[in-house]
Amino acid sequence: MKRIVILTGAGISAESGLSTFRDSGGLWERYRLEDLATPEAFARNPVLVHGFYNARRKAAAAAQPNAAHHALARLERDWPGEVTLITQNVDDLHERAGHRRVIHMHGTLTGALCAACGARWPAPPEMQPDAACPECGAAATRPDIVWFGEMPYDMDLIERHVGQCDIFASIGTSGQVYPAAGLVLQANAAGAHSVELNLEASELSGMYEERLEGPATRTVPDWVDGLLGRR
Numbered sequence: 001m002k003r004i005v006i007l008t009g010a011g012i013s014a015e016s017g018l019s020t021f022r023d024s025g026g027l028w029e030r031y032r033l034e035d036l037a038t039p040e041a042f043a044r045n046p047v048l049v050h051g052f053y054n055a056r057r058k059a060a061a062a063a064q065p066n067a068a069h070h071a072l073a074r075l076e077r078d079w080p081g082e083v084t085l086i087t088q089n090v091d092d093l094h095e096r097a098g099h100r101r102v103i104h105m106h107g108t109l110t111g112a113l114c115a116a117c118g119a120r121w122p123a124p125p126e127m128q129p130d131a132a133c134p135e136c137g138a139a140a141t142r143p144d145i146v147w148f149g150e151m152p153y154d155m156d157l158i159e160r161h162v163g164q165c166d167i168f169a170s171i172g173t174s175g176q177v178y179p180a181a182g183l184v185l186q187a188n189a190a191g192a193h194s195v196e197l198n199l200e201a202s203e204l205s206g207m208y209e210e211r212l213e214g215p216a217t218r219t220v221p222d223w224v225d226g227l228l229g230r231r
C-alpha cells in the first residue's frame with residue numbers, strides 16, 4: 001500500500017486565525033526573526049522572547065483546528081497504508097483534530113526545555129525567564145522550540161520516511177526554511193509523487209509534479225477525499 005508523507009507549514013493554521021510568517025501581515029513582517037527566534041536573541045533578551053512565545057501559546061490555545069487539520073486526521077485513520085505527518089508548526093492543532101502521530105520538527109509551544117540540563121516538561125501558559133527548572137533548579141527555562149541556527153528535531157526519522165515514501169505532500173509552506181524546504185528534493189529522488197497544496201505559488205512550486213492552489217480548508221479535504229475514493 002502506498003506510503004504517504006505530509007509536511008505542513010503555517011498556512012494550514014492560517015484559517016484557524018494563527019499568523020503565518022511571510023505572508024502580508026506575517027510575523028516576520030512585523031518582527032525581525034533575529035530578535036525573536038534565535039538562541040542569541042534569547043540570551044540577549046529572554047523577557048522579550050518569552051513574551052513573544054507566551055502570546056503565540058495563548059493564541060494557539062484559543063484557536064480551533066480547521067477542516068484541513070481534520071481531513072489529515074481522517075486520512076491517517078482511514079488510509080490503509082502508512083501516513084507520516086511532519087509539521088514545521090509549533091501549534092497543537094493537528095493533535096486537537098485527532099491526529100495521533102505528529103512529528104514536530106521545529107518543536108512545540110506546549111513544551112518547555114531547560115537550557116542548562118536539557119530536561120523537558122509541559123509548558124505553563126505563561127513562561128517566565130526566571131522560573132527554575134524542575135530538574136536542576138537553574139533559571140534557564142526556554143520554550144521547547146527549534147530556533148534558527150539550531151538543529152530541527154527527528155531529522156533521521158524524517159529523512160528515513162521521506163526516502164521511502166510513494167506520495168509526498170506539502171501543505172501551507174513557503175518553502176524558504178531549511179532543512180524542511182529540502183525534503184521535496186529527497187522525495188523526488190526517491191521517486192515519490194510530489195504534490196504542493198498552497199494558497200499561491202511558493203519558492204519550490206517548480207519541484208512538485210502536482211499543485212493544488214487555494215485555501216487549505218478547501219484543497220486538503222478535496223485531496224483527502226480523492227485519495228480515499230470518496231469524491
Ligand code: BV8
Pocket residue numbers: 008009010011012014015020021022023026037088089090106145146147148149150151152171172173174175176177178179197198199200201202214215216217
Ligand atoms: C539549521 C520555530 C543548522 C520558531 C522555525 C544563517 C544562520 C543560521 C542558519 C541559517 C542561516 N541562513 C540560513 C540558515 C538556515 C536556516 C534557514 O533556512 N533560514 C532561512 C530563513 C533562509 N535554517 C535554520 O536555521 C534551521 N536550522 O539550519 O541548523 C545546524 C546544522 C547542524 C547542527 C546544528 C545546526 C532551523 C530552522 C527552524 C527555525 N524555526 N520555527 C517559531 O515558530 O517561532 S522556522 C519558521 O519558518 C516557522 O517555524 C515556520 O514553520 C517555518 C517555515 O515557515 P512556513 O511554515 O513556510 O510559513 P510561511 O509564513 O513562510 O509560509 C506560509 C505559506 O502558507 C505561504 O506560502 C502562504 O502562501 C501559505 N498560505 C497562507 N494561507 C494559506 C496558505 N496555504 C493554504 N491555505 C491558506 N489559508
